[in-house]
Each structure stands twice: as C-alpha cells, then as structure tokens.
Amino acid sequence: MSGLAERTGPVAVRRRTVVSAGVPLAVYEQGDAHRTTVLLVHGYPDTHRVWDDVADELARDHHVVRYDVRGAGASGRPQRRADYRLPLLAGDLFAVVDAVSPGEAVHVVAHDWGSIQSWEAVTEPGSGERIASYTSLSGPCLDHVALWIRHRLARPTPRHVGQLLTQAAHSWYITAFHLPALAPAAWRLGLADRWGGVLRRIEGVTPRPGHPQSTLADDAVRGITLYRANMLPRLARPRQRPTDVPVQLITLTKDHYVSPALSEGLERWAPRLWRRTVPATHWSALLEKGTTVARMVREFTGHLDGEPAAPGLDRAGRGEAEHRPFAGKLAVVTGAGSGIGRATALAFAERGADVAVCDLDLEAAERTVELARLLGANARAWRVDVSDGAAVDTFATEVAAGLGVPDIVVNNAGIGHSGTFLDTTEKEWKRVLDVNLWGVIHGCRAFGTLMRERGEGGHIVNLASAAAYLPSKVLAAYATSKAGVFMLSDCLRAELAPSGIGVSAICPGIVNTNITRTTTFSGLSDSEQDARRKRVSGLYAKRNYPPEKVAEQILRAVSGNKAVVPVTFEAKAARFVGRLSPGLLRLAARVNAG
Template identity: 75%
Template sequence: MTTEPTNPRMITGAGVPLAVYEQGDPNLPTVLLVHGYPDTHQVWDDVAASLAADHHVVRYDVRGAGASGRPAERRDYRLELLAADLFAVADAVSPDRPVHVVAHDWGSIQSWEAVTRPDAARRIASYTSISGPCLDHVGHWIRRRLTRPAPRSVRQLLGQLAHSWYIVAFHLPAIAPATWRHGLAARWGTVLRVVEGVSPRPGHPQPTLADDAVRGIDLYRANMLPRLLRPRLRPTTVPVQLIGLQQDHYVSGALAEDLDRWVPDLRRRTLRATHWSALLEKGPTVARMVREFVAHQEGRPTPAASAARSPRKPFSGKLAVVTGAGSGIGRATALAFAEQGADLALCDLDLDAVERTAELSRLLGANARSWKVDVSDGPAVDAFAAEVAAERGVPDIVVNNAGIGHSGTFLETTEQEWQRVLDVNLWGVIHGCRAFGTLMAERGEGGHIVNLASAAAYLPSKMLTAYATSKAAVLMLSDCLRAEMSGFGIGVSAICPGIVNTNITKTTTFSGLDNAQQAAKQKRVSGLYARRGFPPEKVAEEILRAVTQDRAVVPVTFESKAARLISRFAPGLLRTTARLDIG
C-alpha cells in the first residue's frame, strides 16, 4: 500500500496509450479521478492525497495531455472515444469491482458520456461531477428555454452565454492556439491566482501546459456543436453526486436545474469555491464529500451523504436545527421546514413538548429527532452540536429561537433577572451560532443561521429594559456575524416578530411582583397577545423566506415594521413613547 502516486503505467485506451497513476490499497474501493482542460492528473494532488488513506485512488492523463498519447486527428477527441478510455482504465485497475468516478471540468463532460451508457452501472458504482455538464443534457436545457422564452429562461440563457464566452473563442481559427503559445501558458499561474484565488504551488501549472492546452482545444471543436445542436436522450441509473461551485466563472448553477429528469438517484452538494480553487485550494473538502458519497454507495451510510437527496421540495435534503422547538414560533418553524422537505434536529428545555414537535414533523414526512438542551449552557450546546453532526451531519440551517420574556424597569430588575434574560436570550444565541457556525464554516458548503430578535431590539421601553437590551444585542450580533460568515457562503438573518400569540407570555416574568401578582399579570398580557391574533405560523413563513432570499433583518408584524421605519426616520418619537408604562 502506498499513499504516494506510483510512476505511471501505460494502459491502452481507444487506440491511445494512457498514463495511469495509482496510490492507496488496491483492495479498498477504487476512486477514479478524471481531470479537465487544460490540466493533467496533477490537478487532483490534494484530493488524491486525502482519499488515498482509505481508498484505492487512480488518476490518468486524458488523451492529448501530460504523459498520455497524442491523437492524430480532431475526430479522435470525440466523446465516445474519451468514454472508452475511461472504461479501459477502470477495467485495468479494478477488473472485478465497479469504480467510483470523480471528475472535473472536461473530465466531467467526458465522464457523463460514460455514465449515461446503458450498461454503465455494471462498471461505475457512483459518479461525482464537478463543473462539467453532460453536453446532451445542456442541448435539451437550451431547447426547453428557447421554446418557453419566459424572462427567467432568457436570463438563464444569457447568463450561461456570458459564462461560456471562451467556447466561442476556441472555435475561431488560429486565435486560441496562438494565445496559449504566446503568453497565456506562461501567465496561467497568475490567472489562477488573480481570477481563481489559487495560491502558487510547485508543479502547477504543469510544464506541458502550452502543448496540452493547444491540443485540448480539439475537445471543444470535436464535440460542442454536434452535441448541442443534436442532443441525444441520455438518462443514467448510476448514483450521481453533483457538487455545485457557488463562485464558478464558467458553469452556472442553472445548467443543473433539469438534471433530475435524467438522473433518478441524484444528490446535490454545494461548495463555496471557484472553478479551480475547488481542487487546488479546497481539495480536502472535496475529498470529504467524495468519501461520504462513496461510503453511502458501499453500504456505509453517512449523515451528509444520505441527507443530500435531490431536491423535490424547496428544503428537501436540508437539515435544520431549531432551538426552543417545543412550542410557539419554534414549533411552527420546525413544522414549516418539515412541510417543505427538510429534516430536523430539535431541542427545548421541555423534552415532552419538543418530542411532540418531532412527532408532528414526522407526520409531515421529515426525519426528526429531539433533544433536551438548555441553550444558556455553552458546553451543553457544544455537545448538542457535536451529537447532531455525528448522527445527522452538519446542519444547513440553524434557527436560534429559544428565548424568554421579562418586564421591568432598570431599577426594578435584579441582577439575577438580568443574568437569566441575558443567559437565554443573548448567550443562547451566541452558543448556537458558535457551536453550529464553526461546523458549517469548516464544512465549506454554505448554509444559513437565523436568530430570533424582536421589535424590542429597536423599540425602546422603560418597562422592557433587560429584554430589549438582550434582543438589541442579538440584532447587532446578527449583523456582525453576517459580515463574517459571508466569506463562508453562510447567510445570517435576524427576525423581529413583534406581538405574536405564543406561550412566551405565560412564562414571562415581571420585576417586583409576588407570585400571585406574577400570575395575574401573565394572564392579562397573554390575553392581550391572544386578542392581537397574529399566529406563530406567519413568523415561520417569514423565517423560511428569509433563508431562501438571504434577508438580513426581517420585521414581521405591522407594529414591528412600523417601529423599524420610525427608528430610522423619527427615533426621537420612539424615545418619547419609551416613557409609557406598558408591558
């Protein structure tokens, strides 16, 4: 067993010798990595090094690149011959066991040709595609949008055309080869650094880049127009994992919208990366995604692999964490996510209540589990996050909803009351953001964090000093965190509901009152909120919309929206009303 690539052995593909590199234990599942244009097998160095610890990793230079043979004519770059090369390598390195194909760029395009052959499942156990669509699928994608030229379809076509400008250039005589030979090859490392965010590294770009790039132009000229103008029907039964790159300059996400039509067993993942930084900067992350998918296909299900189902509802395949999910806005939010396809990890101090929410979520088709967690306890939240990640995978959405109410002036509110309000309303949010946000950032697949603030965050009241302070802190925390997490592709939203009919009023505490007075005040305030009649389900709708649209601050009720507007244009008016004895 070796974790370093061996010297290449030459395998004959479809009439062309191919340089094949192997590392890892041949008795383990074989992962076959196929590079794109204008790369060689070296573009996979980081991915291969990670996977070789527990896989048999095979790479090869495609025809015309690196140490492999050079086709004599343009027609020798046709997709059917490239697919035949892939099968020849698979048969040579893993004759008795199907291989797991992972491909990037043109490697993906040619691998789709192999994966969509009728007998592909006999030799290919799974396929992970990165930034390279099936050209036949693209041809049908274009036709459907030309026959139904709605504004969105036109925008998608124009967007992809802007991404694909270089394809037109590659079809112009002499220009592309001359560009590569007279400057671009020598400056390719600079292009990758400036445009793609790739740090310089030894051995990349490869010494043969200029020749590889010039010969590889025939990949485009031999295949693009025939496939796009006369697309075939190319379904597959092979399980496919599609890794979409959020910052890809060449392949838009819209191209994969119709992929469910061709791939019944499809899992979608996203990675915040550019076209080449995915492999050259985030290789270990890509390797982890591949490892999870391969393990799932080999009968060792992992949370992330099984959760990343192809979407049929807006949140299908997503895992949402909701704190304070035992009632009110938390329960309504959990059920709303369940109804839209998400799976759930729910927590609350009241275990019976949150288990009921989980039960209701399962009736809606969600895979839901409940935990008893005190969000004010940092280590407990850390343990909750670790258990969720180990059992269910890193969540895509986290809703920090748990909170308590308290009313009292500053001078009336005791230190213990201040501590209780801040521990739950502020520190509970901090603990949730830190525990889950760290996992989401490390995963590198984006996501969304929702923090429940309040209209009290910008609507001062002398009777809500501690509560309003905690919620104002949550609002500012969310804005600061949003700026930081944007670099990881993670959105952050602060929700400011206003007066909503939930049971928070039944547990709200009041400074300076005995038990009997507390109960009477709770009853009176609960009645006022009930008469307002604004249900938590409407807040849940706004939370889902905030996640979908990546909204920063979401006032929900009329009074919340009005107070937000007044706080911007007439803050003095709010300071005046803050003197009233309300709450």
C-alpha cells in the same frame, strides 16, 4: 511502462502508460491496488495534478488512479479535431479502467471537461459493468444540456428565460473558444503566465506546486479543440442518454461557469441520484476544499460498497429537490416546543427537511416531533437548557452523531421580561441575558464550528426582535439582549461568509406566542405579574399575528441569505424610522409600554 514517478503528498505516486486508440495516456496511481479503485478525471485546462489534495486524502483507504487526458500533460497530443470527439474520450476512460482494475468496476470522479467526457462513458449502455458509481463536479452531459435548453425554449416562462440568460452569461468563454485564433493567442501571449493570478483573484485559490502546470499554455491551446469538436455538434443533435449508474452530483454554489439550474430534471436521466452542494468556486472545490470533496466521495463509495449511508448522504439521495426546496437538508431549531420555534420546525419539515428540535419542555418538543413526522420528516427531540453552554455542546455533538451536521440552525429559544433599568435586579438581568443572548452564543459556537469544519456551507438564523433597534425604557434587559443578538449576527455573518455559511437576524414585532404568558415583570408582586401577563397576552392576541408567518420569513431568509429580516408592520416601521430619524425613536422610548 511503469515506475515511481513523483510524490505529491504522503502517498507515493506510480506512473504507467496506457494506449487508447493509438494515443498514449500518462496514468498515475496511489494507494493499495487491492482496495476499492477511484478514478479521477481532470478538466480544462488542467492535468491530473489538479486532483493532488483529493487524491492524497483518498489514497489513505482507496486505490486512486488519475490520468492526463489526451492532449494534456504527459499524454499523447493528437493533431486532428476529430481525435478529440467525446466517443474517443470515453474510450480513453474505459481503456484506463481496464488497465488498472481488470474485472472490477471503479468509482469515477470527474471535474469540468473531465466530467463532460465521463458522462459520455457513464451513459454508454452496459457502462455499469465497469463503472460502479459516478461523482460529477461542474460538468454536465452535453446531451442533457441541449435537451434542457430545448425544454426551456419550448416553454419560455420568466423563470426559464432567466435560467437561460444566466447560463449564457456563465458560458461566454465557449463563444470565444469558437472564434478563429482569439483564444489560442490569449493563452500564448500572456494568459498562461498570469493564470495563477487569475485563479487567486477570481477563484480564491492559492497556486501550489504542480498547479498551474508548466505545460499550461500548450495544454490550454490544444484543449480548445475539445469545445470545437463537441460543443456545437452535440447541442445541435442531442441524444437520449440515460444511465443506471449511481450518480453523486456535487453542485458548486459559487461556480462562475456552470449554474445550478443546469442540473434541474437530472433525475430523468440518472434515477439513482444523490445531490450535494459545496460552497466553492469552480477550482476552489479541488484546490481549497479537496478534503471536503474527498469525504463526500468516500461516503458515496463506502455506501455503495455496503456501508451504512452517512446521514448527509442519506438525505442527499431522497430526491424531490425541485418540489421541496429543503429536501436533503437538516434543520436544528431551539425553543421548538411552541410558538415560532414549533412553526419553524414544521415549516422546514413540510418543505422536505429533517429536523432536530430542543426545548426545556421535552414533552412539548416531542409533540413538535410527532407533527413533523406526520409531514414526512425524520425528526428527534432533546431537552436542552440553552443557557448552559456544556448542555448545548452535548446537544450539537449528539445531533451530529445521530443525524449529521445540520445545514440550518435556528437559535429561537428566548424569554420575555419587562422592567426599567433601575427596577431590574441583577438576578433578572442574568436570567434574560443567559437565555436570550448566551443561548444564541452557545448555539452559534457549537453548531457553527461543526458546520465550518464540514465544509458544505449552511445557514444560521438568530431570533432577535424589533426591540433590538426600538428602544424602550421598560424593556431595558430584553432590548439589550436582543440588540446583542442583532450585532452578534452581523459579526458572525462577516466571519462565516468565506465558509459559505449565511447568518440572518430575524426581528419580529408583536407576535401571538406563549412568550407573553411566561414574561416576567420587575418590581411587581406575583398577583400583579399575573394581571399584567393577562393584559399583555390579550393585546398580543388582538394583534393576532401568528408564528407561522414568522416561520415563513425565516425560510425566505435562509433561501435568500438575507442579513436582517423585520417581521410585522411595526417592526418594519421601526426599522425605517430608526434609519430616517433615530431621535424620534429615542423620544418614543420614554413612553411606558405594556
């Protein structure tokens, strides 16, 4: 049976019925049936309508198929618990595949319980003949989970215990689903009516037509049988379930139910694995970020069908995520020809990231690239004056076109200047602010816009200074520029947080870099400036705090999403004193420095 069933977006939806093991399944199709087929499998307690945004986007150039799983929506409703076992659910998927794409393998994309049951199909021997690829969101293979738990119980390190406790807290509802009458009563007595509000408050999604569905209460109550029929038996008796099907794992970093740790070691079971992340909650990935998920699916299916891999997808398939924490990431570093910039670029490269660097001195930037390549990174260099907004925009566009939108941006380029306010000329003020403040503004705007539009989150690091909160009468322009960077970072952090983009302000103290050898001084002759530079450089050299230590703090700031990171003892001490006794810092500011 088939016909025109509904319209959820710009592409008409056609409905047919496919029977699997005696159960009628409501199947919905969009797009040209002669194009590559993508099969979308929903989870609990949803229906096919949870995929509306993703399906409408993919239907522009794919044949998109969805179906209500057994017990949900318009599909048949078996009464026995045994009728919800994983082998039958996998059989449903294969029945739909055979009906909508006979003779040609399809690309499967699944979420939540849809992902769990799709793993059952994907790990069946010979599944590659009917499944061309598998994209999984928030639903691991139960056999893999059981073996993951056993491995951690066998080696109960503090990290493993923490992972087990975290996932146990995420999985509280599974226990509730196994208690007699409790969960069904909750759905019947009001939870179904309030589900839209729950999604809005906890998941950050806006209810829309078709979701939550009108059949939610019945779907949710019947769907509990999925857990009761499969969870305990599979966890108690796990099987070895490898697959040769290419797998794209999309980890949702804000998921309240599935922790990222569950996917550790997945390469053992799925050696052809691409790892990607989306800063989304369990349901917002589909209901709010559907275009991002659709783009990832399109890149994956296109590549497997013979197209060149998009830069982000290419990095996602390199593996080594557990051993190199920034594997699969792209880091942009400005002012990377020496000092903190070079050290940071190399630190990211050593930990698996690709790097795009720029500097006014192109030869120095290219030397950084050579060193990064020796560490195994894909790296490129540009000559960029960060004070020129148009030049930074061009730099961002070229990076995105050649390497992809970056995951991490480090706005490091800066210059030093010393002088009292009245001695600092307007030209000197402009030079310092153009590089130190406007350079950061340009970098944040150019790359921040790209990162937000991509929808995969990321991190921006801005190099401020202890001078941002440590006033000095002889650092008027420099301290003002860094204070601007400090406050800009806090403002931007608040703005970009909903997009999953973190922002950190790094505040070094006295660090032995080239900046002291290029610092300018107000009111001094050329010879006096040279003498002052040598003296200051000597003091910084004696302090001997290397830029590599600052780079390590930058990487920790990105990993831990830290807002403010003072670096060096004096920077931390000034931050503490500034909070404890601001007047003391103001008094100290009257002392000449340098």
